[in-house]
Amino acid sequence: IRQKSMFYNDEENRQVAALTDLLSAEKFTKVQERLKEKGLRSGFCCLFYGPAGTGKTETVLQIARQTGREIFIVDMSRIRSKWVGDSEKNIKKVFNTYRSLVKNSELTPILLFNEADAVLGIRQEGAQRAVDKMENSIQNIILQEMETLEGIMIATTNLTCNLDKAFERRFIYKIEFERPTVEAKQQIWKSMIPALSDEQAHSLAKDYDL
Numbered sequence: 001i002r003q004k005s006m007f008y009n010d011e012e013n014r015q016v017a018a019l020t021d022l023l024s025a026e027k028f029t030k031v032q033e034r035l036k037e038k039g040l041r042s043g044f045c046c047l048f049y050g051p052a053g054t055g056k057t058e059t060v061l062q063i064a065r066q067t068g069r070e071i072f073i074v075d076m077s078r079i080r081s082k083w084v085g086d087s088e089k090n091i092k093k094v095f096n097t098y099r100s101l102v103k104n105s106e107l108t109p110i111l112l113f114n115e116a117d118a119v120l121g122i123r124q125e126g127a128q129r130a131v132d133k134m135e136n137s138i139q140n141i142i143l144q145e146m147e148t149l150e151g152i153m154i155a156t157t158n159l160t161c162n163l164d165k166a167f168e169r170r171f172i173y174k175i176e177f178e179r180p181t182v183e184a185k186q187q188i189w190k191s192m193i194p195a196l197s198d199e200q201a202h203s204l205a206k207d208y209d210l
Contacts, residue, residue, distance in 0.1 A: 043149025050177030056156040070109040113155040
């Protein structure tokens, strides 16, 4: 994973820094021990949500780089199948494979559900169509797996108001990625065009949206 400079709003910066610290090799084992002591599940599930293009996926990559962890990325477009029952088998295989990776890795890898909008959306009550039933089945499997997860799961989504409550309860760490402030945009302009003065970068950040 190539190192990249990331520019956040103040609150996002604080939360990302805190999460990176929690997932460091030194801290994460202790975090899991404390969760178990309190009778809580030891799996660490995180949600990054907000508009597209605000750095959610790249943040996961940079956290993995900084903490020395591998990433197992789930592509939901490859999970879904037109054959009845295959999608459910595929999602179960994802978690079985991840369990094996956790067991055989020195550092717990990160399971990344990228752009998981459809998976995290509100489940269909009384679903009749085959595709709705399949989506519900996939969601139920993921919910069950999150209950017994031993590692680190991070999901990214553009959803802001259509998140299923059952998923919301299972994410113990959530970060909302908002559109960049003028101050954050000023840093971005300076990073892309170092020759800009502070005044020029501020003017561009104030007058032009990204």
